[in-house]
Amino acid sequence: MKRLAVLVKNEKVDSVISSLRELNLDAIIYDVKSAGKEREKTHSGRGTSTTSSYLPRKIIATVVEPDKVQTASDAIRSSMGGESKGVIIVTSVDDFIPF
Numbered sequence: 001m002k003r004l005a006v007l008v009k010n011e012k013v014d015s016v017i018s019s020l021r022e023l024n025l026d027a028i029i030y031d032v033k034s035a036g037k038e039r040e041k042t043h044s045g046r047g048t049s050t051t052s053s054y055l056p057r058k059i060i061a062t063v064v065e066p067d068k069v070q071t072a073s074d075a076i077r078s079s080m081g082g083e084s085k086g087v088i089i090v091t092s093v094d095d096f097i098p099f
Helices: 010-022 064-078
Strands: 002-009 028-034 040-044 048-052 055-064 087-092
Touching: 002 010, 002 064, 010 055, 010 064, 055 064, 064 087
Parallel strands: none
Antiparallel strands: 002 055, 002 087, 028 055, 040 048
8 A cells, every 4th residue: 555645735625635536535634834945925014024934735645555656646636737836745554454
């Protein structure tokens, strides 16, 4: 089994989840903060602005069969609409215990 963890912007979560549902996959969504090159500007007050060094992101995690990794990652990429702001991390799962 392989675990796919997809790091995306908050506005892309619904499209990624719907693409995973089309493949009959369940997912877990984590709230995370990203520290990258982008900066989030918050405007407040009389022309002053503050800059946050962390951006809100989501991690969507699912477990797939090894032969379906490429299909799932292609579906995720197409649901993002050609935007290259996401990351797909594939790791190996040694034990999988459903409950």
